[in-house]
Amino acid sequence: MQRRDFFKKAALTVGAVGLGATTAKAGTTHQPTDNRKVSKNTFPEKRPLITYSDRPPLLETPRDVFTSVLTPNDQFFVRWHLPDIPMHIDPNTYHIKINGLVEKELDITLHDLKTNFEQVEVTAVLQCGGNSRSAFSPIAGGIQWGNGAMGCATWKGVRLRDILDRAGLKKDAEWIGFNGSEKAAYYETPSFIREMEIEELDDHVILAYEMNGEDLPYLNGYPLRLVIPGNYSDSWVKMLSNITVTKKYKSLFFMDVAYRVPDNECECEEPEKKFKTTKPITKMNVKSIIGYPTTGMTLNHNSHTVIRGLAWDDGHGIKDVMVSVDKGKTWKKAILDDGKLGRYAYRAFRFPFKPSKYGELSIMTKAINKLGEEQPFAKDIKWNHGGYKFNGIDEVKVKVV
Amino acid sequence: MKKLILIALLALSPLVAQVDEKVEVPYIDFPIKMGKEFATVQGQCLMCHSFGYIINQGPQSRKHWKHIIHKMKVAFKAPISDKDAKIVEDYLVEHYGNGK
Incomplete structure (x- = not known):
């Protein structure tokens, strides 16, 4: 198919993607799909956005929003992995546990967080590692995002480092696991847990409760999420419930299988001949x-x-x-x-x-x-x-x- | 004095969420193509995700759909029997296949 045709024919709704994608022989890329319309449906605290799914919610920000440095909260993209998201959280009873290899286990309320720790702000881009995925032919597994699985906000919260210092890391602490509150339909489905090596954490990593001067919207992880500036958003765990410090890396689906690229210099492979070893996506490219x-x-x-x-x-x-x-x-x-x-x-x-x-x-x-x-x-x-x-x-x- | 009282009140007031009640996510009726064995597809797929996930993939090969169903079973532990997996695969190939 000619490129020109690709644009002409692609009068798409979200309902029919993948033109061009299926005619290519192997391993090519092109401009991502760029003409999806926003949905008529609105989600809580959001204006109409490009809608891929309601359960779990998957919402993309349309291109014309990307003229200003801060993305409005109500146009900020949404991506959840599991279908069951808590739809009501009481800020007065919500708390987060810090446990595992720490001197003192902590149980911090939102109020503690806002009053007993130094408050810091960072403006950072949050971008899905799969943003623009519709550029790949043959189709790469996952949501066929256009260019808008991203946004930028000023995040306010508390340094993860300060919280860990308060808890006191034990000598052999090496890994930190972050649990979100989203639940799967089946008990056996792996939970959405991400792990980071303590070495990777710098002072820019924060637990944020505020986004552009407002509470986080529910769909962006109310009341508290992890913010890891410079990194793709797969580890920016939403609705944080628990932080566990461990010595050993736990083998987890959302770490070992998802969000990984071929571990070679070009980070590339052929569809019929996948590269054997992979590495996490981590830092964003230009x-x-x-x-x-x-x-x-x-x-x-x-x-x-x-x-x-x-x-x-x-x-x-x-x-x-x-x-x-x-x-x-x-x-x-x-x-x-x-x-x-x-x-x-x-x-x-x-x-x-x-x-x-x-x-x-x-x-x-x-x-x-x-x-x-x-x-x-x-x-x-x-x-x-x-x-x-x-x-x-x-x-x-x-x-x- | 007034100012002091106001400050004291603010300090004591409980945290108020922007939305102080249960939020509702809208149900979206994604226009999946209807056909024989739809009930099985609905039962197996809709348990965990909307039809948006399927439709968004566009027309794909049998190999692609087989791989996706395999991922649902192995990675996400969806308890889909081999018989139902084949029914879902055939359905997707029939309605969302690309002839390969």
């Missing part, structure tokens, strides 16, 4: 998104337009965002915002531009971070079975009239 204009829009000939969007990486920081209006032949620098929300936040970019040719126009953006890492073209991303870490150069197509 990426950008165009928030305005969006595909299908019409721009006026010779009229001043400002292309806007966002760029981010794992905290090394964005150096430049380059824009191309000739399908990637030539690139020009966009103007970056002041970056004052810190290195884990989105950087907003803008690019004043006057379309001088009539007809179809492709707009592409490429972010480059301070390490010099830059986004490859979408077609040059290598395939992996989980459809993780896609960071192809972004592209929207508009018409100039």
Whole structure:
């Protein structure tokens, strides 16, 4: 199928994806699906979003939200793994336990957390490791996200380190397990537990109860979630119920099987010949998104337009965002915002531009971070079975009239 | 003085959630294609997830659907019998197959 057809034919609802995906022979990538509409249904504390499932809830943020550095809470994407989520939590009785290899077990209420610990804030991007998964052909297992399984918020809470210091880690403590409160339909289904090595934890990791100055929305993990700036969101456990310190790594489904990429340099493999060993996805790679204009829009000939969007990486920081209006032949620098929300936040970019040719126009953006890492073209991303870490150069197509 | 009282009240007041009662997630009737043996598909799949998960995959090969059902059984421990697994597989291939 021609790429042009891909866009034309893909007048999609969430109900019919995978065009192009099934005709490709093996292991290719392309622009993710980009024209899904928001649903008529609204979820608690959310505006209408692109809706993949109600049980468990899976909601994607539409592209046009990605012009501002902070994503509004009511448009922030939602991803749960298991169907049974507590739908009522009393903030006065909610508490979190810290146990395992600690000198003193703790049982902390929300009130304790807000009054007996130093309160800190961090602005950080939360992005699903499978964001943009619909870019992979053949189809990679999992939700076929477009580009909006992500957002950025200012998170307020308490340093995990401070809590662990209060509990006192025993000498042989090496791993920390985080339990969420979501439950499966069957008792035997693995619980959503994530583990981190104590070494991996820095002072930026917090237990957050507030998002952009408000309580966390229920669907984003009320009343408390883990925030691990720079890392994909698979370990940002929501509705935290328990933190357990252990010596040994426990073998768990959501650690050993899910959220892993091939353990080789390209992190890639062939669909018919999967790479034998895998590693966790952890740090985010450099990426950008165009928030305005969006595909299908019409721009006026010779009229001043400002292309806007966002760029981010794992905290090394964005150096430049380059824009191309000739399908990637030539690139020009966009103007970056002041970056004052810190290195884990989105950087907003803008690019004043006057379309001088009539007809179809492709707009592409490429972010480059301070390490010099830059986004490859979408077609040059290598395939992996989980459809993780896609960071192809972004592209929207508009018409100039 | 007034200010002091207000501060004291704030300090004592219990925490108030933004939504102080049970929230309701809407039920969405995903338009899954109907056919023979639908009851089995409904019984086995809907136990853990909405039909959105199926529809969102798009048309796929028999191998793909077989793999997904296998994942549900082995990774997520869904108690699906071999007989029902085959029924679900055939249903998905018939309605959401790509001819491969």
